[in-house]
Amino acid sequence: MNKKKMKSILRRWAFLSLAFAALVARPVSAAEKPAIEWHEWSDDIFAQAQKEHRFVLLDLEAVWCHWCHVMDVETYADPKVIELVRAKYLAVKVDQDSRPDISNRYEDYGWPATVVFNSDGSEIVKRQGYLPPKMMASMLQAIIDDPSPGPSITKETPLEPASGVGLTTAQRKKLEQELRADYDSKNKGWGTVQKFLDWDIIEFCLEQTIAGNHEFEKMARETLDAQLQLIDPGWGGVYQYSTDGDWQHPHFEKIMQFQAENLRIYAEAYALWQDPKYLAAAQHIREYLRNFLTSPEGAFYTSQDADLVEGEHSADYFALDDKARRAKGIPRVDQHIYTRENGWAINALATLAAVTGDAGTLAEATRAADWIVAHRSLGGGGFSHDEKDPGGPYFGDQVYLARAFLKLYETTADRKWLQHATETAQFAADHFQSNAGYVAFTGSLGKKLAPKPQVDENTAFARLTNELNFCTGNAADRGRAEHAMHYLAAPGVAARRGFLVGGILLADRELSRPPLHLTIIGAKDDPKAHELFAAALRQPAPYKRLEWWDTKEGPLPNPDVEYPTFDRAAAFVCTEKNCSAPIFDEAKIGGFIKRSHTR
Numbered sequence: 379m380n381k382k383k384m385k386s387i388l389r390r391w392a393f394l395s396l397a398f399a400a401l402v403a404r405p406v407s408a409a410e411k412p413a414i415e416w417h418e419w420s421d422d423i424f425a426q427a428q429k430e431h432r433f434v435l436l437d438l439e440a441v442w443c444h445w446c447h448v449m450d451v452e453t454y455a456d457p458k459v460i461e462l463v464r465a466k467y468l469a470v471k472v473d474q475d476s477r478p479d480i481s482n483r484y485e486d487y488g489w490p491a492t493v494v495f496n497s498d499g500s501e502i503v504k505r506q507g508y509l510p511p512k513m514m515a516s517m518l519q520a521i522i523d524d525p526s527p528g529p530s531i532t533k534e535t536p537l538e539p540a541s542g543v544g545l546t547t548a549q550r551k552k553l554e555q556e557l558r559a560d561y562d563s564k565n566k567g568w569g570t571v572q573k574f575l576d577w578d579i580i581e582f583c584l585e586q587t588i589a590g591n592h593e594f595e596k597m598a599r600e601t602l603d604a605q606l607q608l609i610d611p612g613w614g615g616v617y618q619y620s621t622d623g624d625w626q627h628p629h630f631e632k633i634m635q636f637q638a639e640n641l642r643i644y645a646e647a648y649a650l651w652q653d654p655k656y657l658a659a660a661q662h663i664r665e666y667l668r669n670f671l672t673s674p675e676g677a678f679y680t681s682q683d684a685d686l687v688e689g690e691h692s693a694d695y696f697a698l699d700d701k702a703r704r705a706k707g708i709p710r711v712d713q714h715i716y717t718r719e720n721g722w723a724i725n726a727l728a729t730l731a732a733v734t735g736d737a738g739t740l741a742e743a744t745r746a747a748d749w750i751v752a753h754r755s756l757g758g759g760g761f762s763h764d765e766k767d768p769g770g771p772y773f774g775d776q777v778y779l780a781r782a783f784l785k786l787y788e789t790t791a792d793r794k795w796l797q798h799a800t801e802t803a804q805f806a807a808d809h810f811q812s813n814a815g816y817v818a819f820t821g822s823l824g825k826k827l828a829p830k831p832q833v834d835e836n837t838a839f840a841r842l843t844n845e846l847n848f849c850t851g852n853a854a855d856r857g858r859a860e861h862a863m864h865y866l867a868a869p870g871v872a873a874r875r876g877f878l879v880g881g882i883l884l885a886d887r888e889l890s891r892p893p894l895h896l897t898i899i900g901a902k903d904d905p906k907a908h909e910l911f912a913a914a915l916r917q918p919a920p921y922k923r924l925e926w927w928d929t930k931e932g933p934l935p936n937p938d939v940e941y942p943t944f945d946r947a948a949a950f951v952c953t954e955k956n957c958s959a960p961i962f963d964e965a966k967i968g969g970f971i972k973r974s975h976t977r
Contacts, residue, residue: 413460416471418768419480427468427497433521435467438484438491440474441712442631442681444691445508446490451689456511462518467494475680478718478763478772482832494521499827504530540867543860545886553872553879557582560877561597565624566604568877574619575605577639578837579880581920584650585887588918602647602656605640609659612700615666615682616640630696630709631684634671637663638722645730650918660730664739667723670711676745677753678723680716683709717754717761720746721778728785732915740789747786750779751798759801760809774832776806777839784845789915791902791926796935800850803843807858833871836862837881844889848923851936863889884921891954893923894971897939900947902928907947913964914949917971 417423419436427434437454439446453459463469474481474489484491484504492505492514502521509517545553557579560568567573583598607625608617616636617628644660647653671679686695686709695703724743731740754761756771761779763770783799786792812831840862847855865871866882875882896914900907907926914924927934929943939957941950948960949967953974961967 414454414463414469416469419470419472419477420768423468423470424495424497424499427495430468432497433467433502433525434495434497435463435469435518436491436493436495437469437471438474438480438488438493439471440489440631440681441710442633442683443489444629444631444684444689447685447688448508449490453509453511453514456515458515459511459518462515462522466522467518475712475716475719476714476764477769478774479769479829482774482835483827483830485832494518496525501527501531503528535870537865537868537870540864540869543863543867544889545867545872545882549867549869549872550883550886553883556877556879557597558593562623567601567625570623572619572621573604573623573625574608574636575601575616575640575643576878576880577643578834578884579877580643581646582880582883582887584646584918584920585884587650598647599651602644602659606655606659609662610666610696612696612698612703613666613670614662614664615670616663618684628696629684630692632666632670632682634678634680634719635722637667637671638719638726641667642726642729645726645733646918646920649733649916657734664727664730667727668742671723672742673713673715675749676742677715677749678720678746680712680714680719682711685709714764715749715753716763717750717775718763718772718778720750721775721780721782724750724782725778725785728782728789732789735912735915743782744786744790747782747795756805759798759803759805761802771809773806773810773839774835776802776810777835777842780806781838781842784842784849787849788922788924791898791911791924793931793935796849799842799846800852803839803846803855803858806839807843807854811858811861831865833866833875834881836865837885840866840885841881841888844885845893845921845923848893848895849925849936851938859885859889888921892952893921894919895923895939895952896925896967897934897941897950897952898924898926898947899941899943899950900926900928901930902926904947909964910947910949910961910967913967917968919971 423434437449439449472480484493487493487504487506490508492509494502496502502525503517505517562568562570565573568576568579580598580601583594586594587598604625608620608628609615610617610632615632618631618633618636619629621627621629641660641663644656644663648656648660667678670682673679685692686707692709695706724747727739727743730736731743750761753765756762760771761775763772763775780799780802783795783802787795787799840859843855843862844859846852847859863885866885872879872882894917896917898907898911898914900910911926925934927941939952942960944960946962948962949964950960951958951967951970953971955974958970961970
């Protein structure tokens with residue numbers, strides 16, 4: 379073993395030793411010495427509540443969440459709260475990352491989210507965020523005195539069906555205008571209280587930029603530049619969001635979805651604008667994933683806590699450099715390995731590998747995908763969320779892992795990944811389709827609560843299956859995309875999203891046109907074919923179909939274009955408007971695409 383590799387291993391072990399020591403030495407919080415008996419979520423809790431004439435109190439928390447820790451340390455340790463809970467409640471604590479079905483249902487209320495149920499499973503109250511002890515005690519007593527549903531419990535208005543598969547012209551214009559109107563030109567980005575990078579909005583802006591829209595280009599670049607302030611200068615990785623309507627008051631938790639999607643979007647932005655600061659941002663996040671959220675087997679952990687000491691603000695801690703932080707300890711890493719979170723990470727790393735051509739980044743993505751296939755497979759194309767799921771399987775795991783498989787197919791041209799993507803999408807369609815869109819598995823919430831459609835998952839599934847249709851030629855995939863889009867186009871869906879409509883606009887746009895289609899023809903052991911393939915991967919087009927046809931492998935999965943063969947490697951590019959002649963020089967691929975956009 380060479381010295382460089384040995385030093386790398388020793389540094390890795392030193393970090394892991396420090397991390398373990400920090401976890402062991404972490405101060406014990408009040409939440410770890412519970413005066414309240416916490417139960418698991420199940421139908422049985424309601425049967426017990428009926429038997430004992432109690433209410434059910436759900437504390438839906440996130441293990442990385444500062445205010446959830448404050449609730450544990452202050453509110454649930456308060457003597458009056460403890461007295462009331464013991465007298466008339468069964469308390470249930472759920473980590474929302476572990477239960478996507480419950481998280482989806484109450485995503486507008488957290489985290490923490492506090493929900494109180496009657497013993498029959500009907501909701502009495504839903505509260506968002508931190509509740510101080512006096513407020514909590516007052517609420518618990520009020521429910522005991524009068525268990526009638528409060529003003530937070532409103533009957534859900536049935537969605538009006540969409541008039542067609544996609545958005546109407548009026549809907550589309552209205553959503554685009556919403557993005558313009560809600561943009562904060564003073565502080566940059568979207569949102570007036572919390573500032574964060576919404577990846578779907580930025581991806582929509584990238585697509586608009588490619589089409590020549592300079593207004594959306596300006597908004598995207600300003601937001602990307604502002605978001606750089608939320609990248610941890612000490613360890614890399616991105617904080618979840620900033621409060622106070624600016625970018626200078628971060629919440630310090632580092633959640634996988636934010637790491638992965640920020641990494642992916644900065645990689646896509648670098649591909650488009652070639653701005654080195656965007657590549658640096660993506661690489662800083664990748665380093666954080668490697669050093670903090672990667673398991674020894676290569677799969678990815680879930681998150682890192684906002685607090686070093688639970689319930690105590692950590693701004694002073696995160697202002698320190700690496701050495702000073704480690705001297706104090708390391709905030710807890712949630713070492714659950716969830717399929718959904720790994721799907722996000724794999725997709726992001728494969729995107730960065732495509733843009734940079736870095737084999738190490740691609741190896742990290744494929745190693746994680748191999749681990750998930752080996753350890754989370756349910757058979758039949760489906761995947762569990764964790765090693766054991768109390769309520770799964772869940773729709774989101776299938777959607778985001780299938781998306782990652784499809785990205786690996788694009789990035790490697792290895793058809794096994796396309797097969798995985800196809801099978802997982804089929805599993806999702808077989809298990810989660812309903813007349814209202816793709817929703818959580820009907821048994822996952824038990825008999826008391828109905829599952830709820832989730833917009834982001836439907837959006838991702840519409841986009842995934844639309845792309846699969848072009849890659850495989852399977853008309854059923856197009857039908858699945860249209861089914862999900864029919865739900866997204868229902869007038870009430872986008873209306874409830876505020877400015878968070880970038881994904882819906884992307885799905886609508888993609889279902890109305892074919893992707894940029896690049897095909898490389900040549901043997902996979904031909905260096906020139908590799909150069910053409912690498913150049914095609916670098917093209918700034920998130921909505922892209924890239925294939926490598928080595929005739930020794932047989933026909934392409936969807937041979938919808940007849941290509942001639944040559945005595946040397948060649949590339950073909952088809953845009954929405956035209957197709958190229960054979961291209962033998964990789965430098966000319968981008969030129970043809972740019973000329974096509976200006977015609």
